[in-house]
Amino acid sequence: MTYEVVGITVLWLFLYGYLIVASVDFGAGFFSYYSKKTKKDHIIHGVIQRYLSPVWEVTNVFLVFFFIGIVGFFPDTAYYYGTALLIPGSVAIILLAIRGSYYAFATYGAEESDFFSFLYGATGLLIPASLTTVLTISEGGYITVENGSVQLLYGELFGSLYSWGVVVLAIVSVLFISAAFLTYYASRAKDFNALELLRKYALFWSFPSIIMGIVVFFLLGQRNEEHFMGMVDLWWMFAISFIAFLGAVYLIWKRKMYGTAFILVMVQYFAAFFAYGASHLPYLLYPYLTIYDGFTNETMAISLIAAFVGGFLLLIPSLYLLMRLFLFDADYVEGKK
Amino acid sequence: MFDNDPVLLSRILTYLTLGFHAIFATIGVGIPLMIAIAEWMGIKRNDPHYTLMARRWARGFVVSVAVGVVTGTAIGLQLSLLWPNFMQAAGHTIGLPMFMEVFAFFFEAIFLGIYLYTWDRFKTKMRHFLLLIPVVIGATASAFFITTVNAFMNVPQGFEVVQGVITNVNPLEAMFNPATPTKISHVIIICYLTSAFILGMIAAVKILQGNKSVYHKKALHLTMVSAAVFAVATALIGDLSGKYLHEYQPEKLAAAEWHFETEEEAPLILGGVLTEDNEVKYALEIPYALSILAGFSPDTEVTGLNDFDEDVLPPLFVHYFFDLMVFIGMYLAFVSVLFAVINWSGRWNAFNKPLLIMIAAGGPLSLIAMESGWIFTEVGRQPWILNGFMRTSEAATTSDHVGLMLILFAILYTVLGVTFVFVLRKMFKRNPVEREMRKRGITNYEV
């Protein structure tokens, strides 16, 4: 493997990590708002709060890791994406800022208010929508580069079926991943009322998420044929993804092994996300930037990889401790601690 | 109004975001240490008041961390959005410390989450205290790494530019440049100093309001003794920063001091105004002091502004920010040492009204000093973003929409700032310390 591929793989792994943990968090915000509106919040509120409170900051760091890391490994992305994404990027920052701070305000500070929980629910759906813009424009055709000046074509972005398809896919995936995780968490907490409700949410959102996945797959064919052919070559990974999906839905349907079901959901997204990413290579931004011409110098690459390995060795035990205390400690999960 | 100049607008927006973030960043680095000191005292003296102090400080701290995290995420992204050319160059040279900073955050975030939710979950109190050590280390390490980036901007090294292409990069040399030692130590120590004064201010205000609980006296004592140590260290390190400037950025020092003629036995100029033809009026002059600040002895020759190319000089108003920072630094040292000495000698009452008022003023003043220090060092580097290599004007985005973003972010920070204060007040009003002591069965007595 070349340094370029190691670099992008590391970053992609962290983006995948963000996809999972942030989806759980974003979806939880929506469910908590929705259940409040339908007066069912007493059922699932406890489950959501107990899981989210200790981990929300960790979720955010996954994202920071990705965007600081990509500038380290591929400095040219700062130039292209930085210039093009001023507006969508700023909108995403503002939404993230509102969400993060108001969550903390509501949880640690003031008492529950409808307004805070509305912000928390709404931003949970808007943030994934705005972040996916990056993936959309990486397919090419949404940016022009003329005498050194990078411009984002807003008409093209808002008028294209593909970009709306990706937005919808992101939202339904967030809801599905989140519901699948919370179902598992509720089952560990032995909170059977919450479990019933969340299980229904998980089943409800499973089919839209798979349908949208397939729709976007074919919409991409019209946008970027080269990428599409690459994905078709990796058909077996999408097949794994699909089988994992079926397994997960089956288990949840049969009220069995919710933990395994959630792992299958993770496999489903892992396979699809990596197949999508691998077939996108070598382009970071089609057709302007590949991982080879945007790469940092070799010394920096080696030191970044060394720092990554060192940092990872530090993080693994810490993350393990966090999970042991809050995810796998039965007493804590059941609310006895 | 600004003719839609993306460079100017990007500068203002960066100023706004960093200036706002810096408040939360500074207390975010300092407060974990103060919490650790309080919890440690609680364990060692078996005194529940200190443990309660740690608990209450931690509770307020989480809310400020939240704002620190989201505004930090904002600058992290904004650097790429507003300064794409700078980040392109920076990625090649200082990607390493930025990357390591994220690990430091990660580490801190994990243990902070654990610390906050495990107050009564361990068998021994010591074990819970130990969880705080990674938080303190993580916070300080993140300040360390990000400040090396800022140091690099002042003395870029560890790379070569061959025909416009950056080659021969040495990331460690870039990180550990001549600006690094003084900058890092100055930044970290002022984080501790500012945090101690902010917490001290809260205790002082409570006592001024007539609250006689021993809890606040202990809090004031703990914060002021710590502050005295930090304040003296700040002044010493600040002095070394001056010597660094003399060596490596003489134009910044000269601008800070309105020093026009190159000479030995240079005086230090405090305050004053500058006339049209660069004459200093109404200023307080301390003979020899600038030479001593620059190089330990009155014989040190300090280069004057007249010897530099006018094209690369920073704006001269940085003088006021420098003075403000140094003046407040002296004030904080004076107040905290005075309190410590009076209290230690036991002859007078350290909790007298004038001294309490001075301590309370130290809270906001320390924040003003921190902001002034950053403005001085950042504006004093202009017109360069990478000193000697890249001008700020070459680094900015070319997008036409920065003005709109500036307005949006200004609204965002206003709303965040107001809600932050509102939430903190509500949080502590609803749960005053007397009530919490009663609830936890801690004896409260008045002194």
Ligand code: HDD
């Ligand atoms: C990455 C390193 C970095 C660090 C640690 C800081 N800054 Fe900085 N600062 C920049 C990177 C930077 C920058 C993005 O590179 C700017 C934009 C224009 C420039 O010259 O540098 C800048 C500009 C800039 C300006 C405007 C100067 C001008 O355009 O006239 C101010 C007032 C500050 N900063 C203040 C701060 C504060 C309050 C900080 C505390 C957190 C801070 N800086 C830390």
Ligand code: HEM
């Ligand atoms: C341009 C400079 C800076 C950048 C790019 C930056 C970046 C960031 C980012 C991305 C975060 C959020 C991290 C998270 O999600 O947990 C953050 C938070 C924080 N930053 Fe900054 N920062 C800068 C300047 C500073 C400085 C100068 C200091 C300290 C002296 C500092 C200290 C902190 C602290 C204490 C936090 C609080 C959140 C936490 O600890 O997790 N930052 N910063």
Ligand code: HEM
């Ligand atoms: C007491 C005497 C002080 C002296 C002599 C002093 C001196 C200096 C000098 C010379 C610099 C510029 C360093 C550079 O550009 O590389 C600086 C920067 C700075 N100062 Fe101070 N300082 C003092 C007190 C304080 C206090 C009390 C605070 C805040 C509470 C503070 C906050 C800062 C900050 C945030 C910077 C920018 C970071 C840096 O460049 O190190 N200073 N100081």
